[in-house]
Amino acid sequence: MHSQINFGYPWAVNYGHLVVAVAFLAIFCLGWFRKWHKALVALVGLAMVWAFASFVMVRFGFNMNGRATLPTEAFMRSGTGKVLDMGAGTGRSTLMVLEARPQSTVVALDSFSDSYVEHFGDQKSGAVVDQGRARLLANLRAAGVERRATIQPGDMRQMPLESDTFDAVVSAYAIDHLGRAGIRESLSEANRVLKPRGEFLLMVIAKDFWLEFTFGPLLMHARMVLPDFWERNLRDAGFEIVEQGTRPATKYILARKA
Ligand SMILES: C[S@@+](CC[C@H](N)C(=O)[O-])C[C@H]1O[C@@H](n2cnc3c(N)ncnc32)[C@H](O)[C@@H]1O
Numbered sequence: 726m727h728s729q730i731n732f733g734y735p736w737a738v739n740y741g742h743l744v745v746a747v748a749f750l751a752i753f754c755l756g757w758f759r760k761w762h763k764a765l766v767a768l769v770g771l772a773m774v775w776a777f778a779s780f781v782m783v784r785f786g787f788n789m790n791g792r793a794t795l796p797t798e799a800f801m802r803s804g805t806g807k808v809l810d811m812g813a814g815t816g817r818s819t820l821m822v823l824e825a826r827p828q829s830t831v832v833a834l835d836s837f838s839d840s841y842v843e844h845f846g847d848q849k850s851g852a853v854v855d856q857g858r859a860r861l862l863a864n865l866r867a868a869g870v871e872r873r874a875t876i877q878p879g880d881m882r883q884m885p886l887e888s889d890t891f892d893a894v895v896s897a898y899a900i901d902h903l904g905r906a907g908i909r910e911s912l913s914e915a916n917r918v919l920k921p922r923g924e925f926l927l928m929v930i931a932k933d934f935w936l937e938f939t940f941g942p943l944l945m946h947a948r949m950v951l952p953d954f955w956e957r958n959l960r961d962a963g964f965e966i967v968e969q970g971t972r973p974a975t976k977y978i979l980a981r982k983a
Pocket of ligand 1: 812813815816835836838842879880881899
């Protein structure tokens with residue numbers, strides 16, 4: 726059943742380092758047999774090892790097309806409730822919640838617009854919203870959780886959702902794609918739709934050792950350089966911080982509506 730799930734993160738991101746490693750291996754062999762200068766062969770060998778190690782880290786460490794697990798068990802400890810996933814994409818974060826919390830329901834919200842196409846591509850001609858809905862629904866069905874999820878097209882900066890209606894909100898690798906004003910609007914929207922004392926699990930890309938090692942300057946998410954950026958903005962939006970931590974290339978913050 727799970728084999729049909731396809732989160733759709735690009736092949737080039739997941740396997741690009743392997744292609745580079747094979748290219749360096751070919752150059753390394755050429756240099757070795759043609760007896761190039763030892764320092765040059767060693768340099769190519771080093772580049773090959775870096776590319777291969779990066780491939781292993783991206784493919785098996787970040788594992789973007791694999792299942793995500795909750796970064797903290799403290800999120801929705803009661804196990805039940807109505808959750809909003811802001812920027813659900815193809816459903817990776819939605820499944821993360823539905824599978825870890827089998828008594829929960831999730832509203833999966835995504836704009837299915839330019840940012841969606843940038844990440845997941847335009848599969849066939851036609852409205853991106855329809856394609857986005859269909860791909861997300863296919864993944865929910867493949868996991869057997871579609872009856873506990875609703876797909877809601879919409880912009881997280883101004884959500885078509887009533888105030889004080891969700892027990893929890895999750896957002897994974899989505900809010901950090903917005904500019905400063907968009908981030909402020911989205912965090913304030915998350916606060917608005919939460920019930921009093923509702924929980925917010927925010928996951929964003931973190932510029933840590935692993936991200937620097939694998940992608941260097943190639944993968945730039947605007948907001949990841951300022952150390953307390955997210956904490957400050959969460960507090961300004963009316964949240965108190967409950968817990969925070971890191972995973973490779975990820976920072977998570979569990980907050981509560983104050
Ligand atoms: C990197 S994907 C993350 C998807 C999913 N949360 C995951 O963990 O795989 C970012 C998603 O945010 C969505 N997004 C970006 N800006 C948005 C906005 N203003 N409103 C709603 N969704 C947005 C994109 O369409 C995209 O699907």
